Amino acid sequence: MAQQDLDPELMWINAVNTVNKIALKTWVKTTGINLVQVNGQRKYGGPPPGWVGEGPGCGSEVFIGKLPQDMYEDKLIPLFQSIGKLYEFRLMMTFSGLNRGFAYARYMNRRSATAAITALNGHEIQKGSRIVVCKSTEKCELSLDGLPCLLEQEQLKLLLQSMTTGLVELSLHPSPAKKIELMAVVKYSSHRAAAMAKKKLVEDTQLLCGHPLTVDWLKCDLKQKLCNPSAHALDSRWQINPQPSLCETTASLQCDLLLGAVATLNTLCQRMKFGKPVFLTKFLNLSSCGWLRFWYQVVIPGYVVPFSGYEWFIGENLPVEEKHEKAKEVVALKILTALGYTIG
Known part of the structure; x- marks a missing residue:
């Protein structure tokens, strides 16, 4: 879905949850708040006026779960702003206009995020509905599977640095699923940097001149296998040196x-x-x-x-x-x- 400012006159075109949608529409007009629809989520905030540099650091975002699906930002943002100033609030949405039951709130600092967890985890947001508020798991590592076995690590590093920002570490491994190909594990400086890189790499089909590539978050079980020196079943198939395979x-x-x-x-x-x-x-x-x-x-x-x-x-x-x-x-x-x- 293309990014667009939330226009209540255009967004609420179906009859699902009409009462709460009208309440949100009224709240948006009254407060002058700006909500933006981006790829299945609705966002509020971002860098405030005068903000310089990267966004708030690790630990400043909380995950909010078990939300009633008919609830919107007019109820949620004031609640979480009562704890501390929000840098950003993201509500995950369905095509029908209901929320998907979870959201993310990023505060200006880690202290406010910790206070939100203490104050609001288990909070009864409406009768019979208690929400979960916990530290957000901020993934920073991607796996790029299906790379040519001739590829050198330095070449890939230079290419990724030209396409993405925040690259911290990169390593090459034999692909766990594709014979005589490579998989790269790429670590970024923040979840946001990694998410933006993932989006860019998925959308840019010219990354490897049309060579099919699978880009995903690095799975925990795969990470453990790569970190375990005794778990080198992958290496028995062929060595990273491509000579025997070529x-x-x-x-x-x-x-x-x-x-x-x-x-x-x-x-x-x-x-x-x-x-x-x-x-x-x-x-x-x-x-x-x-x-x-x-x-x-x-x-x-x-x-x-x-x-x-x-x-x-x-x-x-x-x-x-x-x-x-x-x-x-x-x-x-x-x-x-x-x-x-x-x-x-």
Whole structure:
């Protein structure tokens, strides 16, 4: 659902819970409060005027459960504001306009959140209905499953830093579900940063040039398995070093190199179903000793990021076409070496 300001004249189009919807409409007009509908939740607040930097830190948000589904912000926000100033309030909504039975209240500081738990947990919000108020579990870790096994940790880190904010830690592991692929565990500085990253990564289908990727919150059981040194059943299938999974043997790769580095790289990409590499080369200058310096970029459709940089070779007297072919060989050999192969 697209983000939009809550317009009572447009939102209340059905007859479900009409009385309470009218009460909310009146409250919104009277208080001038702004509510925003965003992807299944209705939000109040955010950074107040004059607020600088990140939002309130860990421990400042509380989870509110067992809410009557016909209850809205006109009853809930004043109640939780009576404990301390709210930074944000989020009520989870159904398509019918009822709430989903839970909400989140973020205070300006941890002290107010603790006070809200003490004062309101078990509070009888209406006759026969007692709510649950407890510390919100603020997840900060994502799992990215289905990454290409050629992927290097530093390449993924640079890519994620360019797309998201608040990245703290990143590690690569064999995928628990997908053969010869990788899973990344990515930790962010806050739940909000992680949630925004998750949304971005789910929506951006170009992250891996169309390569299917599963993005989810890191499950507790999987985290425990990864943290347990004795639980390495995943590692018995193959090592993180992709060499055994990308070709039958190192010897067969060395034999392939007799055909040329470009042909070998093409074969490797074909085996891994990555698509044919596309080479771009541009010559820059010639040294006094006859060395040609050139810029290159190699795009492999199924790989996470392109390879690029600068290289040299001796070829002053070669025709232009042969110079480019020689440059491609130099670059292909460099890429194969970077992927962990010993070229003999």
